Amino acid sequence: MYILSPADVPSFRKKYSPIVIDARGGPDAYSRYVAQHLEGAQFVDLETQLSQKTQNPARGGRHPLPDLKTLSQLLGKLGITPGVHVLIYDDKAGANAAARFWWMLKTIGHKHIQVVSGGLDAMIKAGIPVTTVIPPGVSVDPYPIHTNELPVVDVSIVMDAVKNPDALVIDVREAYRYRGESEPIDLIAGHIPGAINVPFVTNLGSDGQFLPTEQLLEKYKDVIGSRDPQNVIVHCGSGVTACHTLLAMEEAGIPDAKLYVGSWSEWSRNDYPIATGENP
Template sequence: MSPLISCQDLFELLTHRPTSQLVVDCSFDLVAPAAGWSAFQLGHIPGATYIHLENDLSAPRTGMNGRHPLPRLADFVAAMRARGANDGSLIVVYDNVDGRYAARLWWTIRWAGHAAVRVLDGGWRQWRESSLPFETGEPQERAPGNFSSRASLERVVEYEEVRANLDTQKALLLDARAWDRFRGRNETLDPVAGHITGAKNRPYRDNLKGDETFRDTSELRDEFEQLLAGRRPEDVIHQCGSGVTSCHNRLAMELSGLSGSAMYVGSWSEWCSRPGSPISVDEG
């Protein structure tokens, strides 16, 4: 099953099989954490519910675990149940930007062991530009679901494994941030600029066309294989600033048939908070 679903295909499902899926809006703004919920109330896909990046998809910060650490599995399961998710649900996720938050939710649902999850290609922008119906206000009341955790479908690596990889160079560390943040020229979210020593840059925006739908899978596969340079997909570790946009690269690789790469959720925001972490800044 493709990790993506088109707006038209979702509309058909909502029209003919309205109870077969759960649609979840996870729109967010890193500098205005309440903005996603406000945007949801102004307009959302009919029947959709809302989930919050920092309240539901992240654990509390300690100052040493990054800006969006993984939630406790039990807490995430409870959040999904509260929104009506069932073990048999097809869960369709979207956001109102470029898919970065939807990708984090897609990845987290798979981390909990639920395979039937898809990202709406083009998100809210494509839905509105397709002149499809929408609702306003708060989400509909729904009965709690029976969503449960199963064997994880995603692999997580921790700080220590990334640190050890600096010596072994077994895995390719891919940083999904924009090039200026990667090179240390522009940093507004974290206290230290630069990147993890040895990482390569793959800005997540390179996965998208101008309309914010995903590019052709053959093009994406060719580009990732060039970065892999003979490595297996399983030898890729994704990271970014805080474990959000890195999920977009993970999604793009899955879309391209390159499955099995891992996620360093703590990412740069955790790395730069740990004393002695090797840091590089590109000159020139």
């Protein structure tokens, strides 16, 4: 299981001595980390470390993945080796870079990864102390990655999937963005024709933490029906919050769905068809 309750964080740390990662995004991410973070947590920045941006988001979207060599070196600088436990949180209920980093580690075969349900706020509410002390570096050799590619899909595969009844494309953005009522980040409002909307926030309960596993299982069994999870593609605005849903599905025992990294930020910047309105 990959999702850890905030209340279980102290005992988990005592038992496993994990590498703790504070994963945040946004221009003020580091200052927020400096202001308060879990003791011993190292900072990882979504914008510069968990993404390898290009000048043209029309090719790969706003948060393209780093290449595997860059990822290998980053993990080494964080002290992450194949056998260690990694504990990840962010300040967006696990919906932002924590889930992205989890997905990146999982797809290269790392076994011991936990994402804190509810993130930093939930841990603070649980009485776990935070600090302003920046921990020393724990650099080791680059992480050995034994794969040449990650389980992602490109535009051509998405175009085929939305026409295939045995496949499913899930858009996890907020419903108003999917419907095309407004678009606060990308250039055009709307959604990929044929994609269905299952907002990532529906993975969470009223307390901002992940729903219990059995509820997630029931939810996503209803969503994907009899389809093979390998034929399910998940996307969002830029390939980050989609990982929140991939985490929820994995936790529910529905593995192997694919990530469309470019997501709406890539699709909407090209001359591809755009739909508006409710789920088909």
